[in-house]
Amino acid sequence: MKHGRKLAAATTGLILAGSAAMTGTPASAATNMKGGPLPAGTTAINILNLNDFHGRIDTDGKGTLGKNFACTILTQREQLGAANTLTLGAGDLIGASPFTSAVQDDAPTIDYLNALGMNASSVGNHEFDAGYDDLTQRVEPRADYEYLGANVLIKGTQTPALKTHEIYDVAGVRVGVIGAVTKDTPSLVAGTGVANLDFIDPVDGVNRVANELTDGNEANGEADVLIAEYHEGGPYSSTTGTLADQLAVPVFAHLVNDTSAKVAAILQGHTHQAYVYDVQIPGEAAGSTRPVLQTGNYAAAVGKVQLGYDPATKKVTGYNAANVPAVAPSPACLTNATYQSAAKVIDDAIAFAAPIAAQPVGKITADILRDGADDRKRESALSNLVAQQYVDVVNAPGRDMGADIGVMNPGGVRADLLYGTDGTVTFAQAATVLPFGNTVKTADYTGAQFKQILEEQWQPAGVSRPFLAMGLSKNVTYTYDPTRAQGSRITGIFVGGAPIDPAKVYTIASASFLITNTGVAPDNFGTFLKGTNYRDSGLVDQNAFVDWFKANSPVTPSPVQHGVAILNAPTAINYGKTTTFRVEGVDLSSNGKVKNTSVLVSIDGRTATTAKVSSVRVEGVPSRDGVADVAFKLIGKILPDDSPRTVYIKIVAAPSGTTAWVPVQVKG
Known part of the structure; x- marks a missing residue:
């Protein structure tokens, strides 16, 4: 049964083309109370938020991360008042998960969020990892919370493919929660899984629903307060970027400046950053702001927003917003029935995964790392290692697919390999490096096309990650000049110590995410769609990596920059x-x-x-x-x-x- 005090089912009817005219006057003209009491006479509407959870119920075999997060949610809910509090998300709650959750296709994470009383979340791109059918036929039926996607349409139509919003009764106030996901989703997941969907501009999706919920027509639902949950965000954390820095990034500026003034709070995700900003509400008097918040990722913090709704003026007149770090369970949590239910889900998942996870598959001689905390903009030893193993596994005796070059997208490498006490790597550790279940494929590209692939590491203007550093097999090096214009920065490529021949055909090996001809550019690497002689090895990348690791143990990280x-x-x-x-x-x-x-x-x-x-x-x-x-x-x-x-x-x-x-x- 879906959680929440819902007033009406969310619309799944037609969305009209174009942006509807703004009507109605819900929540706006608010003041940041800076942690102080909400304005006198207002009704408190509280939101506890998470984003980019990625199945982090367990990372240490004890469930510490998931239990800490559960206690933090429940403690905050009790302090705020459960009757006035919604628990919401900004997407990627599942997918790219650690082994404890991934080994059961994230069913434990869904059950855990059910136990915590999750109300609703926008879909994230990772909710589509196994395709739209998996989301709607397996994930949604298991979830007691709603998945929302106001900008996800049935291909070639204006018909929503998912619920666009949900309305909740919070202390007599109708609160509309609208969800939307990055429009880049088709390039971030296997294209075949979303081939029958269109992903329109998320702001357009939110604004259309915001107008519908304030048009005075009770038949299509009305709301007093609107909340936008975007699986899209800014590239900086509060510690690395000011609001001005964020607003210089077009995608962030669009989200906060162009979202309808009727929306009282904007919750974000996708970029794995932690920030809380006060942003001027468009069209309102100077100083009238609304909170824009993202919690980071991986259960590190709970987002907390308190809105003060004035029933006389029918506006949100004050708010507080903060990120609350997750902390260890208190004695009160340990005796809380809801906490115990969530903790049991974690413990059961650990018990199921433990025998499989603990199997040693080899050793490493030192840490083999990605580029920092989800940065993706610098080359990494682990991405290069994965690229090399792609070449090795498809060229192994009996397969002999003739790969010349291996490549790896940094977003597909999801966990570091840490030396620990003796360098032993378990099945769980190796499997978590590549959690998406792609197959290993090859295709042929000219040297000129490979140069263009490397040029596409510099992403299109306006995206939230301006550079995606490709992992490369050990025989490939290249030089570049970052001061040159887009498309002309690569100055030389060498394969096996010889300059690449622009006219020669080279066979590239990678995961099916990159080696694709679905028509959707993976991570904006459009040249991958222009290959020839596409071939599938039949190997699942995760299994192939584990087997390769066993055969090549001990594995030493290369210090070479390509x-x-x-x-x-x-x-x-x-x-x-x-x-x-x-x-x-x-x-x-x-x-x-x-x-x-x-x-x-x-x-x-x-x-x-x-x-x-x-x-x-x-x-x-x-x-x-x-x-x-x-x-x-x-x-x-x-x-x-x-x-x-x-x-x-x-x-x-x-x-x-x-x-x-x-x-x-x-x-x-």
């Missing part, structure tokens, strides 16, 4: 004249233990110079660790005659072995 920035790269060298350029990004940031100290620069095997590497980070897109300024003068001929010829400057960083080549003409 992409290196060369600034002011020379095109020609004249004897007796000084050549200078800058090298940036020779250090692999995810392997912080290996810091390069120098680079050796040679030409056709002859040492030209060495240069010191400074362990600094150059901010940019992408940011770059490890910088060297190179200067040398070529004295003495290296050519048999005076005819100019193209040779290669070779740059090798020590001790990592990161290597880059720069083609130049040597003039006699």
Whole structure:
């Protein structure tokens, strides 16, 4: 049975094309009370919010994370008053989950959220990981809470494919909760699973429903207070970016500036950031603001919003908003029946998963890491490792698919491999690295197309993640100039130490998420759709990775950076004249233990110079660790005659072995 004090079923009727005119005057013109009491005479409407939970009921075999989060939710609900409190979400509650939940297709996480009394959530892109049919036929029937998607339509129609909203009675006030998901969802999940859906602009979806709920027509539902739950957000946390920084990002500015003024609070997700901002309500007097909040990710915090609704003016006149860090269960929690029900779900899931999870599959010699906390904008040792194993498994005897290059999208790598006490890696740890159940595929691309794939690491303008660093097999290196224009930043690619041939065909191996011809560009890498000779190995990537890990144990992380920035790269060298350029990004940031100290620069095997590497980070897109300024003068001929010829400057960083080549003409 679905939780909540609902007044009416949410509409699933037609959505009219275009933005409806704004009518009605619900919640607006509010003041941030900065933690103080809500305005006198107002009715408190409280929201406890989560986003990007990703099945984090257990990460340590004890359920610590899930139990802490459960207690924090219940404690806050008791303090606020359960009768006046809704528990809501901004999507990605399931999917990309740790082994304890993933081994049962996230059923334990759904049961856990049911036990906590979840009311509703927007869908996230990960709710579509196994497709629309799985969401509507398995996930939704199991969930006691509502999944909402005001901008998800049946393909080619204006008919909503999901509930657009739900209305709740909170102390006699009609509260409308509207959900929407990033319009990029088709490029973030397997395209076949959402092939029959359209994802329109989430703000358009929310505004259309907001207008409907305030048009005075009781037949289609009316609300006094509107809440928007967006699975989309800004790229900064409160500690790394101001509101001005966020508003400079088009997707964030659109969400907060163009969402109807009728919406009293905007809750966000998707970008895994933690922030609380006060944002001017469009069209209202200066100083009339509304809260915009995201809780981060992985059960780290509970979002708390308190709205003060004035029944006389029919407006929200004051609010408080904060992120409350999850804390260990209190004695009161331990005896709370709701907490005990949620904790039992966790314990049962751990008991089911434990025998499978504990099986050792191999060892590592050191941590093998992604790029920080869900950053994705710098190359990582683990993404590169996954890319290499794709080549190895499809080229194994008996398969021999002839892969030349392996690639991996950083968003598909969901957990680090940590050394721990003795380097042992369990089945659960290895399986959680690749949790999506893609198959391993190959397709053929020209060298020119592969260059374009690398160019597409710089994402289209306005997206929340401006750079997605591709993992690459160990035989591939490339150079780039971040100061160049979009589409022309890659300056050189080398496969097996030889420059790539733009006309030659190369076979690329990866997961079916990337190697696809569904018509939807995965992570905005549109060139992957232009391959030929698509072939499926039949291997599930998670199983293939576990088996590869067993066969290659112990596994050592490579400290080699595959992409290196060369600034002011020379095109020609004249004897007796000084050549200078800058090298940036020779250090692999995810392997912080290996810091390069120098680079050796040679030409056709002859040492030209060495240069010191400074362990600094150059901010940019992408940011770059490890910088060297190179200067040398070529004295003495290296050519048999005076005819100019193209040779290669070779740059090798020590001790990592990161290597880059720069083609130049040597003039006699």
